[in-house]
Amino acid sequence: MKAQRVQNLDWSDVPYVLSVCEAGSLAGAARMMGVNHSTVFRRIAGVEDRLGVRLFDRQSHGYVMTPAGELFYQRAIVLCDGMNSIEMALAGKDLRLEGKLTVTTTDSLLNCLTPVIVDFQKQHPDVELRILSDAEPLDLMQRDADIALRPTQNPPEHWVGRKLLPIICAAYAHRDYWAAASDLPPEQLRWVLLDDSLNRSPMSQIAKSRKSANAPTTTVNTVMGALDLTRSGLGIAVLPTYLAEKDPQLVRIGEPDDRVNWDLWVLAHPDVRRSARVHAFFDHATSAITEDVLAMPSGTSL
Template sequence: MGNGNNWDDLRYLLAVARHGSLSAAARVLGVNHSTVLRRVTALEQAMGARLFDKLPGGYVLTAAGDEMHRVAQKMEEDLAAANRLLSGRDTRIGGSLRVTTVDILTLYILPRHIAAFRRLHPELRVDLVAAEASLSLTRREADVAIRATSRPPENLVGRAVSGLAFAVYGASSYLERAGDAGDLDRHPWVGLDESFEHTSLAQWMKRTVPAASIGYRVNSVAGAVEAVRAGIGLGLLPCGVVDRDPAFRRIGDPVLEADTKLWLLTHQDLRHMGRVRAFLDFMADALTRDRDLLEGRHA
C-alpha cells in the first residue's frame, strides 16, 4: 500500500462494500467487472488479508475488510471536506450549480426565477434535481437545497424565506358539476401515499378526511395537483401553485396545521462560493417577493 494508488484502490473497496457486488460497483465507477475484481484482489494482496467473503447474497466485508472500510470512509470524508473548502473559495459565477428541490417548486415556482437568474449569469449552468428525499450536500450530491420543511437538517446553513400554505381545492369544473363545496365529507379526495406519512399534510388528511373518501393516492404533491385539476376529487394543495390558476377553486382559508416553511440551504463550507452565494441571494429576493402568493394571500 505504499504506492500512490492508495486512495484509488480504496475507492473500489468502498464501492463493493456499498453495493454488494462487483457488477454494481463497476457500474457506479464506470469500469468493467474484471477491473473491480483485479483492484480488490491487488488490495487484498497488498494488505495480506482477505477483505471480502463471497456469499450467495453478494460480497460481505470480513473483519479485516471492515477495519479497512472504516479507514476508506474516513479518507473519503476528508477528501470531500477538502473539496468543499477549495470549492468554497471559488468566486467565479460560471461553471455549474446543482440544486435539489421538490417537484412542486421544480414545475410551478422556480422556472421563471431561474430564467431571470440565468439572464444575469448566462455562463452558469443550473442543474435542477427534483427529489422528495434530500440529496446529500455533505457528499456534494448537490450544492444548494430548496426545501419545504419545518425542521431543516442541522448540518446545513440557510434561512426560511417564506411560509408555504396549503388549502382545500377542487377543480372549478368538478365543483360546478358536483356542487355543495361546503360539505367536504360527501366528495371523493386525492390523497398522498405512505411516503408522506411524516408530513403535516398527511397528518391533517388523516384527522380530517375519512379513509373511505380517498379515491386516489399519489406519491407526489405535483401529482395531487394534476389529479385535482382532472376532477378526481378534492385535495389539500399548495396555495402558491394553484391560487392564480382559474382551473381551481379554493374552499375555505389555508389550513394552518399544514403550513410549512420554504428554506434555502447549503453546506457551511460552500456558503462563500461565488455561484452558490449569487444563487442564494437571488432566490431569497425572488421568493420573498412571492410571499403573498406562497402564503395563500393571493386568492
C-alpha cells in the same frame, strides 16, 4: 506539540461558542447560527467537556461568560479572523461567477420557481446550472448538490441556510366538480391523497383533519400527480398554494391552513458556503422568492 494540545477541540464548534458569547443566550445564538437551540446547547456542552472547563454561568436571564469563557472568546476571535483570511486566500479563484452549480428542489416547487431560476441563469450566463428535481431527500453532506430549495420543518443542523417563507396549503377542487358535489354529504366527497403512510407532509396532515373518515379516496405518490388528478375533476386535494392558487380551473375550499408549520429553506453544503456562485444564488433566492411567487393568499400570517 501544539497540535496535540488542541487535538480534542472540534473547530466546527467554535462558532457556536462565539454566538453564545455575543448573543448571551441559547435562543439568540440559535437564531444567529440558523439552527435549533438544542444544537447550540449540545455543541457548547461538548466543548466544555473536552476542555474540562465551564465557559458560561447559566443564569435566569441568559448565559454569562466565566473567566475561561472570556479567554476563549478573545482567542477564538483571533482564530476565526485567521481562518477567514486563509479561506479567502485559498478561495480567491472561486470568486468569479462561473463554473458548475447544482441545485436540488422538488418537482412541485420547480413548477413555480422556474422564473426565479431562469432569471438567475440570465444574470449569470457563465454559471453552469444543473437542476435536480426530485421528491426524495438528497444528502448535501454527500455533495449530491451544492444548494437545496426544500420545504422542511427541521433543516439538518450541519447545513447552512436561510428560511424564506412559510409553505401554506389549502383544499382545492376543479370548479366543475365542486359545482356538482358541493351539496353532497362529506362522506360522498372523493379526496385525492398523497401516498404518505406516516402523514409527515403538510398535505397529508391537513387532508386527514378535513376529510370524512368514510370518504372515498384516490392515492398518488407525487404532489404534481395530485394536482393533475384534481385538475381532471376527480375530487378534492390539499395542495400548496404555490401550485393551486393561480390555476383558473381550481377553486379553494375553505381558508388556507398554515398550522403545520413548514417553511421553504435555501440550504447549502458547508464546504461551499463561501463560493461566489452559492452566495449569489442565496442572495437571488432570498430577494426573488416573494409571497407572490409562492401565491400566498393575502392576510396569511407569516
